[in-house]
Amino acid sequence: MTSRKVDGNSSVVDNLLSAASALDPTGASGFILGSRKSILSIRDRAYISKFGKFWRAFEENKIEVDDFISKTEEREDWQKVGENFLLVMDSFSAFDKCYYYGKVWIAWLKKEINTNEFIEITNILQNIFITDLNYILYHHNDTRFNFDLNKDRLYSCGFLQRILINSSFPPNLGRRFMESGVQKDFDILKDYVDGVIRHLNQPYTITNSGNKLIEILTKK
Numbered sequence: 001m002t003s004r005k006v007d008g009n010s011s012v013v014d015n016l017l018s019a020a021s022a023l024d025p026t027g028a029s030g031f032i033l034g035s036r037k038s039i040l041s042i043r044d045r046a047y048i049s050k051f052g053k054f055w056r057a058f059e060e061n062k063i064e065v066d067d068f069i070s071k072t073e074e075r076e077d078w079q080k081v082g083e084n085f086l087l088v089m090d091s092f093s094a095f096d097k098c099y100y101y102g103k104v105w106i107a108w109l110k111k112e113i114n115t116n117e118f119i120e121i122t123n124i125l126q127n128i129f130i131t132d133l134n135y136i137l138y139h140h141n142d143t144r145f146n147f148d149l150n151k152d153r154l155y156s157c158g159f160l161q162r163i164l165i166n167s168s169f170p171p172n173l174g175r176r177f178m179e180s181g182v183q184k185d186f187d188i189l190k191d192y193v194d195g196v197i198r199h200l201n202q203p204y205t206i207t208n209s210g211n212k213l214i215e216i217l218t219k220k
Helices: 009-023 029-033 042-060 065-074 078-082 085-091 095-109 115-127 130-138 151-156 173-180 183-201 208-218
Strands: 160-162 204-206
Touching: 009 065, 009 078, 042 085, 042 095, 065 078, 065 095, 078 115, 085 095, 085 115, 095 115, 095 130, 095 208, 115 208, 130 208, 151 160, 151 204, 204 208
Parallel strands: none
Antiparallel strands: 160 204
């Protein structure tokens, strides 16, 4: 294959068309993006700008367009990832997300995550507020973000999950302890009460996909 780089506006269109056409088995990319000789619509220009941000992650890893396509197609289930490429790019309202999407794609190419994890992480990336994500990334070593962010909003996008309370303790445990004062029963009851208190104070925890997203985006 001939080596190509995304190093200017004129080549960005060609490279975007090359990537989109290779990853889009329906051929719809040509209709969505048009051609370089056409007058580009606002949507087309947005695609090009988004692709430039997306491609920055690959430039940082010295991956060229043909390598991107060939390494993607080497994966047995690559179509699950590739067929939604343009739809995912179109869904991003913030350009930062396009760059982050590139980093997630690279993690998938390096087999640091599998295809199902890629899809789950991408779903989070599509739905999370960019202000929330950037705040989390800035404070990822600081527990403050657990208190300062809208947890219900992070739950709805799949970044957080609810903490389940273990309620499978023996019946009448409290009465048994009051009658017998057995230390073991007391310890079981105390653990349960502590769990309820933790749940009330912090009813959410980060999902596995949310943790992987942070790990990928903060990796140097």
